[in-house]
Amino acid sequence: MRRRAAAGAAGFLVAVTGGCGLPGAPAATSTTTPVPTATAPAPTAALLPQEQAYMRVIAKVLPSIVQITTGKGLGSGVVYDGDGHILTNAHVVGQSKSFQVTLASGGEPRKAKLVASYPLGDLAVIRVTDTTDLSPATFADSSRLRVGQIVLAMGNPLGLSGSVTNGIISALGRTVTEPQGEGSPGATITNAIQTSAAINPGNSGGALTDMAGQVIGVPTLAAIIPELEGAAPGIGFAIPSSTAKDVADQIIRYGKVVDTRRAALGVRVNTVIGADGQPAGVGVAMVEPGGGAAKAGIRPGDIIVKINGRPTLTAAALSEVLATLKPGTQAQVEILRPNGTTRTVPVPLGTLPSR
Numbered sequence: 001m002r003r004r005a006a007a008g009a010a011g012f013l014v015a016v017t018g019g020c021g022l023p024g025a026p027a028a029t030s031t032t033t034p035v036p037t038a039t040a041p042a043p044t045a046a047l048l049p050q051e052q053a054y055m056r057v058i059a060k061v062l063p064s065i066v067q068i069t070t071g072k073g074l075g076s077g078v079v080y081d082g083d084g085h086i087l088t089n090a091h092v093v094g095q096s097k098s099f100q101v102t103l104a105s106g107g108e109p110r111k112a113k114l115v116a117s118y119p120l121g122d123l124a125v126i127r128v129t130d131t132t133d134l135s136p137a138t139f140a141d142s143s144r145l146r147v148g149q150i151v152l153a154m155g156n157p158l159g160l161s162g163s164v165t166n167g168i169i170s171a172l173g174r175t176v177t178e179p180q181g182e183g184s185p186g187a188t189i190t191n192a193i194q195t196s197a198a199i200n201p202g203n204s205g206g207a208l209t210d211m212a213g214q215v216i217g218v219p220t221l222a223a224i225i226p227e228l229e230g231a232a233p234g235i236g237f238a239i240p241s242s243t244a245k246d247v248a249d250q251i252i253r254y255g256k257v258v259d260t261r262r263a264a265l266g267v268r269v270n271t272v273i274g275a276d277g278q279p280a281g282v283g284v285a286m287v288e289p290g291g292g293a294a295k296a297g298i299r300p301g302d303i304i305v306k307i308n309g310r311p312t313l314t315a316a317a318l319s320e321v322l323a324t325l326k327p328g329t330q331a332q333v334e335i336l337r338p339n340g341t342t343r344t345v346p347v348p349l350g351t352l353p354s355r
Contacts, residue, residue: 060213064137076155076206088205122187140214142240155206167197199236266291
């Protein structure tokens with residue numbers, strides 16, 4: 001079952017495409033089929049230069065892609081280092097603590113344990129005990145990406161091991177929010193890469209690569225058309241590699257994420273529904289002592305309606321706005337008081353805890 005939530009682009013919703021999309025899926029025979037290598041028999045027709053380039057990238061990166069099987073489904077992962085660490089999505093691991101990992105080259109599944117999950121950014125690191133023949137991927141600096149670059153998405157969509165799709169970088173700097181529910185942490189992804197490469201259930205946690213054979217992102221979301229409740233062709237989203245690498249490095253070093261690099265107001269909120277049945281703002285349920293909101297005089301019962309002039313009609317919208325801001329800066333927050341008066345207050349932004 002694919003789940004949905006409001007996305008940054010109007011008219012679309014985004015669906016998590018990971019292990020929760022394949023509940024209880026058995027390992028298909030294709031999941032253990034070895035990935036073709038550069039030593040495979042040559043085709044009868046001469047290859048075009050672009051075909052040769054694709055094949056080189058696939059031969060380089062695909063051995064780094066693994067299938068992760070939990071008790072409730074399956075997804076993809078990327079071999080991060082030779083010590084057995086594998087990077088994936090938090091919604092792929094879900095609530096599981098142990099996993100079966102199958103290499104792209106096939107063979108018996110290997111046992112793995114959770115190192116740490118970071119639901120706020122929908123990333124997680126697991127570790128296999130058997131590190132034999134692991135092929136760590138190379139991660140690129142995603143700040144250097146450009147719209148129009150050719151990319152390949154690699155993973156295990158629908159349990160079909162070692163699948164590859166191609167496309168381009170359609171846009172950069174998107175902010176999208178996942179649905180929240182069973183198997184989905186409801187994360188807000190900042191600076192997301194929008195791609196036309198097909199991303200299907202089971203692709204989550206895999207790799208979006210450039211034509212140099214470097215991982216530039218972690219495929220995480222696919223857009224759907226609300227009216228049809230079906231996939232919107234050519235609209236998928238990936239967590240940028242620099243963000244994924246930062247999170248993975250923190251988890252491996254500290255056992256958790258110690259710096260989210262996300263801004264926070266210092267409040268707990270819920271969406272307020274107006275008399276017309278539509279979202280009307282974000283109600284403040286609790287103010288953290290000593291936080292930015294407390295210092296600015298925001299109180300429980302206030303309704304946050306704008307930040308820096310941008311409407312915040314829902315809790316998801318508030319998260320998306322805050323995700324674009326930096327800790328240590330100041331935001332202009334417009335609030336509606338219980339007595340009906342409106343005022344704008346400057347709020348010093350703190351750092352969002354990793355939970």
